[in-house]
Amino acid sequence: MFSTEFLDLPPLQTAAGTVHLPGSKSISNRVLLLAALSAGRTTVHDLLDSDDTRVMLDALRQLGCGVKRSGSTAHITGLDGRIAAPGPLKLFLGNAGTAMRPLTAALAVLGGDFELDGVPRMRERPIGDLVDALRQLGCSIEDLGQPGYPPLRIGRPQLRLDAPIRVRGDVSSQFLTALLLALPLVARQDIVIEVVGELISKPYVEITLSLLARFGVAVRREGWQRFTLPAGSRLQSPGEIHVEADASSASYFIALGAIAATAAPLRIEGVGESSIQGDIRFIDAARQMGAEVTSFANALEVRRGAWPLKAIDLDCNHIPDAAMTLAVMALYADGTTTLRNIASWRVKETDRIAAMAIELRKLGAQVEEGADFLRVAPPARWRPAAIHTYDDHRVAMCFSLAAFNPAGVHVRILDPRCVGKTFPDYFEALFDTARTDTPHIPVICVDGPTASGKGTLASQLAQTLGYHYLDSGALYRITGLAARRAGLALDTAHEQSIARLAATLPVRFEGERVILGGEDVSEAIRSEAAGMDASQVSALPSVRSALVELQQSFRRLPGLVADGRDMGTVIFPDAPLKVFLTASAARRAERRHKQLISKGIPAKIDVLRADLEARDARDTQRAVAPLKPAQDALLLDNSDQGIAESVAQVLGWWEDKQSFRHA
Numbered sequence: 001m002f003s004t005e006f007l008d009l010p011p012l013q014t015a016a017g018t019v020h021l022p023g024s025k026s027i028s029n030r031v032l033l034l035a036a037l038s039a040g041r042t043t044v045h046d047l048l049d050s051d052d053t054r055v056m057l058d059a060l061r062q063l064g065c066g067v068k069r070s071g072s073t074a075h076i077t078g079l080d081g082r083i084a085a086p087g088p089l090k091l092f093l094g095n096a097g098t099a100m101r102p103l104t105a106a107l108a109v110l111g112g113d114f115e116l117d118g119v120p121r122m123r124e125r126p127i128g129d130l131v132d133a134l135r136q137l138g139c140s141i142e143d144l145g146q147p148g149y150p151p152l153r154i155g156r157p158q159l160r161l162d163a164p165i166r167v168r169g170d171v172s173s174q175f176l177t178a179l180l181l182a183l184p185l186v187a188r189q190d191i192v193i194e195v196v197g198e199l200i201s202k203p204y205v206e207i208t209l210s211l212l213a214r215f216g217v218a219v220r221r222e223g224w225q226r227f228t229l230p231a232g233s234r235l236q237s238p239g240e241i242h243v244e245a246d247a248s249s250a251s252y253f254i255a256l257g258a259i260a261a262t263a264a265p266l267r268i269e270g271v272g273e274s275s276i277q278g279d280i281r282f283i284d285a286a287r288q289m290g291a292e293v294t295s296f297a298n299a300l301e302v303r304r305g306a307w308p309l310k311a312i313d314l315d316c317n318h319i320p321d322a323a324m325t326l327a328v329m330a331l332y333a334d335g336t337t338t339l340r341n342i343a344s345w346r347v348k349e350t351d352r353i354a355a356m357a358i359e360l361r362k363l364g365a366q367v368e369e370g371a372d373f374l375r376v377a378p379p380a381r382w383r384p385a386a387i388h389t390y391d392d393h394r395v396a397m398c399f400s401l402a403a404f405n406p407a408g409v410h411v412r413i414l415d416p417r418c419v420g421k422t423f424p425d426y427f428e429a430l431f432d433t434a435r436t437d438t439p440h441i442p443v444i445c446v447d448g449p450t451a452s453g454k455g456t457l458a459s460q461l462a463q464t465l466g467y468h469y470l471d472s473g474a475l476y477r478i479t480g481l482a483a484r485r486a487g488l489a490l491d492t493a494h495e496q497s498i499a500r501l502a503a504t505l506p507v508r509f510e511g512e513r514v515i516l517g518g519e520d521v522s523e524a525i526r527s528e529a530a531g532m533d534a535s536q537v538s539a540l541p542s543v544r545s546a547l548v549e550l551q552q553s554f555r556r557l558p559g560l561v562a563d564g565r566d567m568g569t570v571i572f573p574d575a576p577l578k579v580f581l582t583a584s585a586a587r588r589a590e591r592r593h594k595q596l597i598s599k600g601i602p603a604k605i606d607v608l609r610a611d612l613e614a615r616d617a618r619d620t621q622r623a624v625a626p627l628k629p630a631q632d633a634l635l636l637d638n639s640d641q642g643i644a645e646s647v648a649q650v651l652g653w654w655e656d657k658q659s660f661r662h663a
């Protein structure tokens with residue numbers, strides 16, 4: 001997951017390959033709750049691991065439910081309708097509607113002493129219609145803040161089940177879902193629920209009914225107005241259950257295929273057209289816009305059909321979450337797209353109608369916003385934009401698709417971490433399937449002499465930007481180490497053998513760790529001797545050219561920070577930002593001295609300084625790729641700077657190169 005403050009998306013061009021989607025949020029949280037309330041033990045396969053499921057699991061644990069996880073499988077030991085820990089308990093439910101609403105209903109009918117709360121936005125998401133329905137039933141629920149919104153305190157009920165329970169269905173379908181999931185716990189007699197107003201998001205209620213059936217409860221329904229839980233209903237674990245991949249998450253990749261899978265279809269694994277999730281009907285909308293979609297039992301393949309996409313006018317009430325993706329697809333359409341009947345967007349993770357309108361306009365689109373609709377005309381001129389994401393995973397995910405804009409303008413996604421609500425590895429999945437010409441992939445080069453602090457600077461820059469990191473000096477050190485281990489002297493006589501070895505080095509960087517063929521060699525390559533060896537092998541031209549390709553292969557989406565001595569001059573001559581980092585030999589010797597002493601390694605400052613000067617001389621005078629700043633490099637002397645200051649300085653330069661500084 002990217003936990004950076006922002007994530008810059010370079011211009012993306014095509015899409016290919018296969019994406020494996022995470023489990024459905026709506027199914028995961030329903031199954032977890034049903035398993036927890038049932039009799040018996042349930043093994044849940046392919047469970048979603050995200051913020052929303054984590055808050056549900058934590059709450060269930062607090063309630064005394066047995067939860068064991070191994071990878072994507074969870075074993076839940078059901079409470080059989082009795083809460084092991086009836087409180088007082090405070091349950092924190094983040095921003096998960098699928099946890100807050102159903103848990104409120106289940107705990108209110110079972111009774112105890114519970115306080116349910118969430119993030120600040122959860123306190124703005126309505127729950128009053130559900131609370132009203134539960135109060136009719138005799139549940140004890142107290143508003144602890146603004147009436148009709150969390151936080152809530154739940155006490156012990158005095159249940160009255162004979163009269164039909166009336167619940168409003170026009171603000172959120174989750175209120176009806178919550179009652180349907182909870183009432184089997186007390187169905188000593190037939191319990192009737194009547195929906196007041198037009199029920200929205202109906203397919204989510206179908207998910208509820210179909211999962212209740214898996215747990216042994218057959219709800220009778222008359223249209224979408226009247227639901228009856230038959231007397232004697234009892235939740236019974238099905239033993240094992242598989243969670244389908246998330247159909248709303250699929251929408252981003254269906255759109256990706258429609259926009260950018262030009263050569264071959266993009267394959268989406270985990271969900272097919274026969275899914276029980278209503279958002280799978282996003283496929284129909286995508287097809288209307290021009291996508292070519294083929295469905296398999298548990299997978300989809302999508303490729304670009306019509307281009308530009310075709311503008312549509314669609315009632316989106318049945319696909320409220322996936323429809324946000326259509327608003328971004330509309331940027332690539334041949335006319336104005338209208339998405340209707342989406343009033344519920346205003347009470348979700350953020351006011352989504354307002355948010356989408358503001359952010360789409362930043363890119364240059366013409367947008368009209370109404371109480372329950374959004375109308376989008378594609379940009380006449382695309383503008384680079386920093387997309388505010390409002391702590392809304394779907395805003396972050398759908399706007400990433402704007403990076404395919406034909407103008408090649410950059411798109412910045414602010415707070416990319418918010419995708420953690422339902423799809424923590426969304427951006428990794430995007431970068432696995434998106435393609436762009438190499439020159440579009442940004443590289444920041446940090447070159448400089450030994451002990452200038454370029455490693456620290458470069459790795460911190462990479463961390464801040466969410467970019468890959470190449471410590472090219474380590475490659476020479478690793479080559480030196482591997483050559484020594486192979487018994488090769490580091491001289492011209494052995495140049496070809498060392499070059500062959502270098503070409504096939506099985507190396508990878510895992511954050512700060514350097515892994516060679518499965519062995520962590522981070523410490524081994526950091527010794528002074530390994531540094532001298534590195535300097536020697538780096539003077540052998542064949543070794544350098546063998547390593548060129550290896551180094552260039554680190555240039556992958558979303559970008560790279562590369563540190564070394566010839567990053568800007570030889571390896572990435574087209575890099576958009578090159579920094580040449582220096583510090584006086586005296587200052588570098590001091591730093592190295594401190595570093596060694598802190599590791600308990602004895603060292604003399606004068607000797608270190610003489611060594612550094614000797615290495616500088618060798619590095620600047622060698623025939624191949626001598627150490628010198630690239631012509632277009634910016635010089636940074638950090639003799640009197642702390643690391644934070646250097647990082648800020650380079651980030652400032654990087655910002656100056658981005659066109660959306662004020663977007």
Ligand SMILES: O=C(O)C1=C[C@@H](OP(=O)(O)O)[C@@H](O)[C@H](O)C1
Pocket residue numbers: 025026027097098171172173174177200201204205320321344
């Ligand atoms: O029941 C569910 O799993 C959901 C129902 C929908 O909410 P509304 O019924 O509030 O539209 C949907 O937007 C949400 O992401 C999940």
Ligand SMILES: C=C(OP(=O)(O)O)C(=O)O
Pocket residue numbers: 095096097098321348349394422
């Ligand atoms: C509306 C959403 O979430 P929640 O389940 O919190 O309602 C959503 O995931 O788009």
